[in-house]
Amino acid sequence: MPIVRRTKTKMPVLPSEERRDSWEEVALGYTPAQAMAEALRCLQCQDPVCEQGCPVNVPICEFIADVAAGDFGAAVTALKRKNLLPAICGRVCPQEHQCELLCVINGKQEPVAIGHLERFAADWERSHGLDAATAPAARRPEKVAIVGSGPAGLTVAYDLALLGYGVTVYEALHTLGGVLAYGIPAFRLPKSLLAEDIARLEALGVEFQTNVVVGKTVTIDQLLDEMGYGAIFIGTGAGTPRFLGVPGENLKGVYSANEFLTRVNLMHAYEFPRFDTPVHHGSSMAVIGAGDTAMDAVRTAIRLGAKEAHIVYRRTEAEMGARAEEYHHASEEGAIFDWLTQPLGFVGDADGWVRGMRCLRMELGEPDESGRRRPVPVEGSEFLIPVDTVVIALGTNPNPLLPQTTWGLETDAAGCVVADPETGATTREGLFAGGDIVTGAATVILAMGAGRKAAGAMHVYLQGKQATADAACEAETAKP
């Protein structure tokens, strides 16, 4: 009998000293032996509560049993019944807040490394060339349009293509993938993985059109009335950056995380001058915020050559939004964490470059409406952090471009598209929405979950509107 460990089987990673100038993926994945050892830590619960923590209801127990038995092909088949993009989710899902949080052994010992196992199974399938998806023999006549090629849009495309619909995905940028392409850096999600997933969708007959800004290049009315789409999914994400609204925020060297990461990931600024888009990177950089995007930005700054790269956050480690793994990797790579620090404004030099950040020390007070202890300023604690580049990673708001140019599409006070959480149906018939454009900035997996529900509802909408009406009518007449 193998000895079952109380801690997760560690995933091999690139040594931290090798990461500072490498854009290669940091986490290297389990070997088959490591995966099987980790899978044996799963108790195979009769009632696997971990699965309730998964927004797409992956059959966690089943796929882990397959991994434990060494039947990796069966594991992938099980995974893919619920999640068509497991290689991505295995890498970017906040498992410690979802499935692993609910794992029954969690607390007594470390939970089963469900995310690592998902990634292992997906990578095993890829490396064995077994991940080709087959399009259904029967194609349906109806066409659907998907706006945005991020995680929500790709999920809808997948599900509807498998059902035989003609699917066109419209993307505003020149590269597909949405936040998976412009936002998440290659050292966390290699771009080849995304390209392979997109190639599989193309093999299923999904058509991709880049450089089309729906709402501008074509309108929703044109798609519905003239271009013959029977239904449309809106997955345009939360792409509008938030700023602090403090003095000096428009100095040179102050970026939104979106801009900083887009320059690097989408436009390859780290390869300037081979690529034409530059990015300013100094020796002392500060990233404001402590979510996954902030960790991505600080680790990017380190790779660009910053001597000092700070995370500046007004609360503490306990309240930060980042995945444990990203925080851990950022620490290993030398990020400096300035907890309980609130930026008040930025100070510039005569040429308009940011040179410093005025900050206030904070302490934790009573819990606020989010349940987290509210940071309150320590009087007279103002101090200056010398910086020459700042990245503001305080989250994003829904992109207003499409709602602004589409009639009948209701949005709430925050600018989020109003959609039924179970179906994605919006206030306009034939239009469905999901992901960050509905929820505000959230996670890849929640967007995929919303996409899956919307795809199901779009199928019902397209096929069954009349049938449902008939059935309802019959049920009505059948009543005594």
Place this chain on the structure above:
Amino acid sequence: MARIVLKRDLTPVTKLFEVEAPLIARNAEPGQFVMIRVSEYGERVPVTISDFDRAAGTITIVVQQVGKTTAMICAQEEGGSFLDFVGPLGRPAPLPAHGHVALVGGGFGAGAINTLARELRCRGVRVAAIVGARTRELLILEEEVGAHSDAYYACTDDGSYGYSGFVTGKLEELIESGAGFTSCYAIGPMAMMRAVAETTRPHGLKTLASLDPIMVDGTGMCGACRVTIDGELRFSCVDGPFLDAHKVDFDELVIRSKMYHDEETAASRACAAVEG
């Protein structure tokens, strides 16, 4: 990919392209812009739409070579293609239905006011076009802009043609002489647009400038193009490009526009060295 159906050399450094882009042409309105990328290695840059032909499905742009990316755009040939050509972006210029409008264009801006002039004339608005360049050889599209305007004034800094001096001198002269302008639109180099704003401010003449700060995506995602308008944060790409010139913090805009000055200079030099 967007095919270049026509290329015209307007000056040695200014080129006009007519580009096949039927979807963009169909929805384009005066004042909007496109984002262009010419190679896999290239930047995304905003370029004002100079004209559109819905029937032919084409978009016309005028590009003046000022750095590496604009040089690469200008080097594209008729029959070739722009790799990425995205639009129409930004809000259409808010145009009046009547009145007397001064359109001020400097350098490549003469191309950009062309479509505004045409639309205004269609609406029955009286149009005065004031177009400037350093010297006569650099003046562009006189015939086209002239044809779409009720009055056309060429200005050259060196006095080689038309009014001798800056466009702002001519604008001031017209205002003083009682032209009775009801609004003014400025497109061109930032220094010119700023000078136009300062010229019209004392007269209380409503002035809109087509701002062109640095952009990356052009769809409201990056915030690089943020400008301060009367103390408020605005994104030129989705809130503009035409914004109230009297309320723009031009000091900040000018400084921000020079963020990559060193990189741009190095890239232009490297580019010239390769060509030379």
